[in-house]
Amino acid sequence: MRASELLDRRVVDNGESIGVVVDIRLEAVEGVGFEIVGLLVGPRKPLRLLGPHEADRSGPWLIDRLQKRRDRQIEFIPWSNVREVGDAAVEVDRSVV
Template identity: 35%
Template sequence: MRLNDLLGLRVIDADGDDVGGVADVRLVQDGPLLVSMQRALRVDGLIVVENRVTRLFGYERHVGPALLRRLVHARLGEVWYLPWANVDEIVDGVVRLASKRADFRRLEELARY
């Protein structure tokens, strides 16, 4: 599966509830050393938007004016970060999770870097 294939997929939690759609994929460069002398990338987690899948421009986090961030959150609803370890399976265009919505971390709670 290609990363682009993940974008837009519906996400279902462990209770069978529709959580939202995959808006982005978070990668970490900590894999094995490649010939290019760089570390390989691995999927660390998914960024899931509650109301609809849309482009994210950074305002859903802690960047930019507060008023603009509030407007973006009003449109998107909740925005969660779901670690890749929580993904149970990807079948028929749906990402099924092993965790429940109550266990999700909001994207804004991720460390700033």
């Protein structure tokens, strides 16, 4: 499976839908390439992925305000908490610390 196939896939925790995969966090591994370290899960694609998001950059005030509101709804799920990647959904266990 390609990492890009995870994008927009539904994420489920204990049978409850918690959102969709909006982004994937990778880490460089010497000699291997990259490995997935986690998923960003939210209700929909966050605006910050579509424009400036560095702390020292900002866009128009309206976009900044919308980005901050949507960012509160984004949750990082470590890859170690992913139980299964199915055709219809990604099953996770958020109770694992």
